[in-house]
Amino acid sequence: MAGRDLRALFSTNDHTLAAAEAFTNRQLQWQTVGAALAEHLEHISDTGFDVQDLEAPRDNVVNLYGIGGIGKTTFSRVLEAALTSSENRPAQWGELALPHTRLLPVRIDLARSGGTDFERIILSIRLALAGLGRPLPAFDIALRRYWDATHPGEPLDEYLRRGRLAKLAKGLPQQMQSALGEVAGALALPGLVGAAAGQVTTTLVRALRERRQTVKALAGCHRLADLLEADPDIDTLSYYAHLLAWELSQLPKKKQVVPVILLDTFEDIADPRRDFERLIQRLVWLMPTALFVITGRNRLPWGDAALNGQLDYTGPTSWPGLADHAAARTATGSGGRRQLLIGDFSPEDCGTYLARRLTRDDEPLISEDIRDVITRSSHGLPLHLDLAVMRFLEIRRTRTPEPGDFTHPFPALVARTLSDLPSEERHVARAVSLLDAFDETLAARAAGLPHQAPVRRLLERPFVREDAFALWPFHLHGVIRAAIRSADDQTDDRWTPTDWQQAAQRALTALGEQWTSQPGPGRALLVACLRQGLRLARDHHLDLGWLTEAAWAYVADFVWEPVAPPAADEPTDAGIQTAADALVELLSALARRQREHRARTAERLTAVLETGLLPGDLTEMALYYRAKADRDLGHTAASRDGMQRVAEAGGRLAPDARRGLVHLARMAGDFPTALDAAQALGEEGRQHRVLGDIWWPQGDLPRAAAAYEAARAQAEEHSLAGERAIAQAQRAFVAAFTDPAQADDEITLARQLLDGLDLRATALTIEIAALLRDAGTTGVEDRAQVLRTEIDIAGLPTVQTTLELALAFHHAVLDAHDDLAATLSRLGDLTRNGDYAYYNELIHFMAGLPLPGPAATRWISGEQAVRDRWHRLVHDRRSHLSR
Structure with a gap:
């Protein structure tokens, strides 16, 4: 459904351009109104319904609210048209499942710019009912009395003819005069007197008080006499809504109608005293037969008991459908079902809107790439789409619009x-x-x-x-x-810029206070504070403050959730300029290393170190993790140099650096030296896990498994999720050599502990353990090829050596000499620099083959003992498979 978009048409000289007010979706809101209508009709048709019951709760309101520009007014207009005639219903809206009832939509825009007052609201409703073709005596007489008293010398029919309500005014003056005449006749008043509303009103009140039979029809409206006796001011006028509702209830069955009153721009009547709102709320309460659909920017607060005294009817008992959920559950159990936030357009709806808004020869004028950019920038806000369309037309006057023209917000x-x-x-x-x-x-x-x-x-x-x-x-x-x-x-x-800077500092400080005041370790809060804090510090060039300690807490768990904030609102090519920029890049590189090639990690950390912007302890962090990346890449000398510098600095990562030096000694095959150094690592240096790494190459798998178990228990004691997962993955790895059944349990536990963590090397270790568990069975080579590809993408050649060792164990079990030779060849290429060269010896030990030359590895218990243990593992696996 669309109308002419005059604003767009008058923004261009292009006569071939077709501009339409595109309307899209809003099916949820349509269904909400439809459901409310169905419930409302069922309620007012119940035999127990009494239009004069002023104490029963009211459920005759639907409130659709949303931010400015979300499309509330458009929806209100389309809803009015759809309720007027099914031919006007948008194609995507289904037909309402309602009983055969005549609906009378009455749309009233409360915008300040329209100058709508309460008199116009009452008159608009009565004028809409003039189409019934009959007077409504109780209301018409009261309205005539009010008008004559408050607008002396200004006949209502003249006012209607020259005002904005002129097009609706047909028939109302005649109906009101007819009502006066009928009542005058019933009261036996002279014909000339019958035209005088004051005389008729006075006589009618007396007749009602005396219960005369001549006014029996009006006597059924119990409060008519009181309303006619009250001073005819604007407050009294609001109570006349009761007379209107009563008259509607008296209509013959064939004439019955249910008004659907749409009040749009409801926020424009808001004021702290709620004077205008009080009149409208009274209107809604006193017309229980009508359904009111209110659209505005804010939630309707009538169900809030705190407004008692400001409005006549408040709280969840009065308005169960408008109350918040908690209050309504206490009162009636039906809270909030009549309040609906009008949400954003979906990306698909945005694209449809933009494609239909401007066309030439039935083809979209706005290209698809520009539509995509506008859709992303709009976050689904229709006003943003509308402004973007006008910007498109403005740019098009002088040049061809480009996608980059639509990436900024609009001041409007x-x-x-x-x-x-x-x-x-x-x-x-x-x-x-x-x-x-x-x-x-x-x-x-x-x-x-x-x-x-x-x-x-x-x-x-x-x-x-x-x-x-x-x-x-x-x-x-x-x-x-x-x-x-x-x-x-x-x-x-x-x-001013200074105001923004000060607010950013306050926000950063507040985030730090929330993180430091938490009662215990809270990973979710830490990461959330870091993400917001890093953005504030980066975008506003703030000092690091608490972010330094938070960065250390972040790396301590080896979890590596992404913490880098989105790109700055104003991108720059200047690179790393502040300490905050450097910290963002440092933590981003550490988190991304689980998904990037280690060479890229080393490159990014080098760039951070070269800026010299980080404080000393964070510089050590960058240096240590670059050394780890160098080790994974096989750059042993560079890794050893970095680890040595961090260890000598004596900072927080000194124990980790000393552990790194032990790993380098183990990689070189100098196990006695590695063992001696490992004994001094202590808890901070992850001594148990390092000992496990030393014992399993010796073939002493039970001792290695015990060491990994101790490491896992220690990590659990200190709530170190990442370290716990690493230790368990290694325990699963060694169990896979000795006992496939036990390995099943260990692998399952390792995967459970890894869930939610981002530790790529550890995940690969678990998959290698699963491959080892199945050594000697079919399908192992294919799985190994998949793993080889994943490891290559990750840039982890050290893990590749472990995979080749596991594959060699598989070939040794099968006694597949050719496959074993191929594996030895690949492993030789991987260990040419000397790192993990002892894996070649282990493969010879497994297969019972002599070494091709002198042994370069320094084994703890001697070469023969190690050879015997590894050969026994292969023999045991063959026996297991034969059983």
Whole structure:
């Protein structure tokens, strides 16, 4: 369904251009209104329903709310058209499953620019009912009395003819005069007097009080006399809605109609005293036969008991469908079902909207690549799409639009969003735009406020989204956040660059306080604080502060979740310029090394080190992990140099560096030296795991398994998830040589402990263990080839040597000499620099083959003992398979 887009048509001289107001989706909202209508019709048709019952709860409201520009007014207009005639229903909307009932949609725009007052609202509803072709005496007489008293000398029919309601005015003056005449006749008043509403009203009240039979029809409206006696002011006029509802209930069956009253732009009647809102709420309460569909920017708070005194009818008992869930469960158990947030367009809907909005020869004028960019930038906000279309037409006057023209927010979005907010709420909105997510405490601290009241009020706004299960439950709508941060809002209290800088520092400090004040280790909070804190420090050139300690806590667990924030809002080619830039790149490189080639990791860490921007302890972190990457790449000399420098510095990573030096000695085959050094590592140096790494090449697998078990227990004691997974993976690896049945359990446990962690080398170790468990069976070579590819992509040649050793064990079990020779050849290429050269000896030991030359490895218990153990492992596996 679409109308003519005059704004677009008057923005170009291109007569071949077709511009349409595209409408898309909103099926959920349509279904919500349909369901509410069905329930409403069932309720008012119940035999126990009484239109004059003023104490029963009301469920005759649907509130559809959302941020400015989300499409509420468009939906309200389309809904009015669809309820007027099924021919106007959008194609994607299904037919409403309603009983045969005549619906009368009445749409009233409450926008300030329209100058709508309460009189016009009442008149609009009555004028819509004029189409029934009959007077509504109780209401018409009261309205005539009100008009004559408040507008002396201005006949209602003249007012209607010259006002905005003129097109609806046909028949109403005649119907009102007819109502006066009928009542005058029933009261036996002279004909001339019958035209005088005051005289008729006075006589009618007396007749009602005396219960005369001549006014029996009107006597059924129990409160008519009281309303006619009340002073005819605007407050009394709001109570006349009761008379209107009563008259509708008296209509003959064939004439019965259910008004669907659509009140749009409801936010424009809001004021702290709620004077106008009180009149409208009274109208809704007193017309229980009508369904009201209210659209506005904010949630309707009538179900909140805290408003008692500001409005006549409040709380979950009065409005069960509008109450929040908790309050409604206490009262009626039906909370919130009549409040629906109008959400963003899906990417598909955005594309459809843009394709249909501007066309030439029925083909989209906006190219697909530009539509994709606009869709991503819009975050599904229809107003953003509309502004992008106008920008497209503006650029097209002088040149061909390009995708890069549509990557920025629009100042109009800021003006639209912030114009409705009081000063304190604008202040909070700007502050929280610096944060990806926040809670009340974080928002107040970032805004520098000593109290949270403005934060609470801001959270009621529809552009603040809530995820109850998130660490910080609130976040700004994406496009609104980007607009607030990137565009000048042109308000009198707009922030200066210094204001933004100070707010960023407050937010960073508040994040640090949340992390440091946690009662115990909380990985999720640590990572979340780091992600937000790194972005703030990077984008606003802040000192690292608590981020240094958080970085150390992050690397301690070997979990490696991504923590690098998204690219800066204003990308630069300047590279690493501040300590925050350097820390972002350091932690990003460490996390990404689980998914990048180790050569890329070493390159990134080298770039960080060359800047010299990191403080001393973080410099050691970069140096240590570059040394680890060099070791994985087979750059032994560079790795040894880096480890030595970190060990000599005596900092936090000195024990890890000493462990790295032990690994280098083990890689070189100098096991006695490695064992001596390992004895001094202690708990900080992961001594148990290192001893396991030394014992298993000796063929002493039970001792190695015990060492890994001790390492795992120690890690569990200190809640070190990454270290625990590494130790268990190694235990599974050694078990796979000796006992396939036990290896099954160990591998299963290793995979469980690795779940949720990002440790690529450890994951590969587990897969190698699974391959070893199945050594001597079919399919091992194919699986090994897959693993070989994964290891090559990861850039982990040291893991490749372990895979070749496992494959050699498989060939030795099968006594496949040719395959064994091929494996030895590949392993020789991998160990040409001397690292892990002892694997070649182990393969000869497994197969019972003599060494081709003098042994270069220094075994702890001598070559023969090691040979016997490995050959026995192969023999035991053959026996196991034969059974």
